Amino acid sequence: MATLLSPLLIRGTEPVPLLEALGRVLAEDVVAPIDLPTFRNSQMDGYAVDTASLTAAPATLPVRAVLAAGDGVVAHVPGTATKIMTGAPLPTGADAVVPVEDTVPVEDTVPVEDTVPVEDTAAEGRGLRVTVCRLPEPGAYVRERGSDIHRGRTLLPAGTVVAARHVAALAAVGLTHVSVRTRPRVAVISTGSELVPGGSVLAPGKIHDSNGPALAASAAANGALVVSVDRSGDDAEVFAAKLARAAAVAEVVFTSGGVSKGDFEVVKDVLGPRGAEFVSVAMQPGGPQGTALVDSVPVLTFPGNPVSALVSFEVFARPVLRAAAGLPAVEPETRPLSTGLSSVPGKRQFLRARRDGGAVVAIPGAGSHLIAAMATADVLLDIPADTSDLEPGELVKVLPL
Amino acid sequence: MATLLSPLLIRGTEPVPLLEALGRVLAEDVVAPIDLPTFRNSQMDGYAVDTASLTAAPATLPVRAVLAAGDGVVAHVPGTATKIMTGAPLPTGADAVVPVEDTVPVEDTVPVEDTVPVEDTAAEGRGLRVTVCRLPEPGAYVRERGSDIHRGRTLLPAGTVVAARHVAALAAVGLTHVSVRTRPRVAVISTGSELVPGGSVLAPGKIHDSNGPALAASAAANGALVVSVDRSGDDAEVFAAKLARAAAVAEVVFTSGGVSKGDFEVVKDVLGPRGAEFVSVAMQPGGPQGTALVDSVPVLTFPGNPVSALVSFEVFARPVLRAAAGLPAVEPETRPLSTGLSSVPGKRQFLRARRDGGAVVAIPGAGSHLIAAMATADVLLDIPADTSDLEPGELVKVLPL
The missing domain is CATH 2.170.190.11 (Molybdopterin biosynthesis moea protein, domain 3.)
Known part of the structure; x- marks a missing residue:
């Protein structure tokens, strides 16, 4: 997957006005064009x-x-x-x-x-x-002239995530624009005949698409520019056409659903013959994963359960999107468990949990459809595959959402 | 100042599409309009x-x-x-x-x-x-139907800062829009005959206005909607007119400069006769402060030195803007000093510093014009007025920028 996504890390630059640079990442060192102070x-x-x-x-x-x-x-x-x-x-x-x-x-x-x-x-x-x-x-x-910074010295290094104090310094040397890294362009396609858009009345057996908005929001929150959010049923031709359209505008495509072992797996059916690789990762949720190239654009195929899709994003997509955008990695924390818990051995578990003072408390319910419960989480517990039971007070690895 | 700014805390609501709700704050409890799952x-x-x-x-x-x-x-x-x-x-x-x-x-x-x-x-x-x-x-x-959440139960409480996982839950129950708190509308006017806009060539004695962009960026980074960024020389009539225009569109106006003890203090000259209160706060930087009401709109008058203006914003404006926007307060940290330092006794000092592993290291140079140096800081050290010398390893209060 690292190789597949590595082109995302090679980024162009774009000039943006100072006030639009907030939260963006400097593409190159900014050299002071004048002394500060400019005169004694x-x-x-x-x-x-x-x-x-x-x-x-x-x-x-x-x-x-x-x-x-x-x-x-x-x-x-x-x-x-x-x-x-x-x-x-x-x-x-x-x-x-x-x-x-x-x-x-x-x-x-x-x-x-x-x-x-x-x-x-x-x-x-x-x-x-x-x-x-x-x-x-x-x-x-x-x-004294130049006592803050001398002309020609580096005012802000490449990689700076622009905050208000950087805007102050850039404005002080007279800049109106600054060169930032382009944001990785992301497209999202959620799949499944059961999906209908928000705002519509649910016919029997149908559900509202949450993976489309959720993956789009996740990408946007991690430095990406979401260029397309689409939805496909289980018709292979329709999905293939939507995929081609997504690949035409995006640098990476995330899909949800259609990668399991059921009879109707549109993502597998369409991408399998095109050389996609589908694997079962020893993790829960989010085991069924796939990667493909469509018109040279990398595609990550996440499972369809809403919690699985979000956890897949956090584990596989967030690190590379942030690296591409130039944003710092989200560092895992180590915290003691408020209460004990059991984990299925043999699989790395990502359990939903909430920070509780300095500790962390797991949210009951492991079902990967429990999206309302997940909304109450603010971290994932990263429980290794060889762990089955954890006592209260034991230290666990915690991934901030 | 708390009373002056309290109207900002009473906020209206506006509906926004889910993907625009990222980072915004829910104005009211969102109740699940359907069971999740909707069917067994x-x-x-x-x-x-x-x-x-x-x-x-x-x-x-x-x-x-x-x-x-x-x-x-x-x-x-x-x-x-x-x-x-x-x-x-x-x-x-x-x-x-x-x-x-x-x-x-x-x-x-x-x-x-x-x-x-x-x-x-x-x-x-x-x-x-x-x-x-x-x-x-x-x-x-x-x-089972409703095993994630039952119709009528609170899906997300008022005050939630919307993240991707919340978008997922909102989409899952079929919502396309959500009601968020309106952002406080902020106007900024920097004052001083020495100020010229970015991108222009500096005549002798002139400097680029950095306070306008810096205060605007600071407000935007803390949940505000910046509706006007203006600049005024020391002409009282011009400043008064700009102030009236700002008050007509904003809920709070921040000015910089013109509040010291010099001969040309346009902010003092215009607002003093209108009942403004100018005080000298026992802090450095940022001692000269003032408050006023212009057409019932509160005005905070910050000093003109760029570091003073930014520190004033952090200390006086950021808490109220975040509270108005519904964002959590920025919690101070406690960290040991990497190196010792001296502080001017009798005044609360806000020294620029950088996190250094678990510790914190002060940035040399206390001058309130050192805006390039401030750009290299990521925290302020909050040193009490009765403290003059601090040894390496002593714990200090740290305010994240």
């Missing part, structure tokens, strides 16, 4: 000074200008101060910022609204001055 | 029998019909067997299924393709018979 700027609201001129405190300096964030760069005049707001560019020649808390304005008669535009040296002329109470160290409250 | 059916491929007639084994029975999944219900004739496929309805009067593995066909000359339609009793006439090698218990391999 103030970390505080305060006064830019040069420490070479300012050798004792307190000292009263003329205020040359007021700089807001967004203003351009001005030249510092040694021995003066420039009132500077957080984020405003440090005047060339200044090397420290004295926080406003460490200063006293000498002449406070000019109302705040009467702020002084950049390059307007009238502030000095109007006699604005400030007393610096504490001597700053060189570099104090100065954000 | 076979758990195995085998032979349906009545245990009252079948009292010894081996026993050879005439085969009356062949039932596939999807066929209607037929009447059982005591003393006969009906070949039955998994999921096919049990004939009325039969009470057990003998798995095909426990039987031997007596006359196997009829090819498998020549299957017998329902109600066609010719199978018996043609002399098809089966030998049952093991006596079944009453009820063996029979799935």
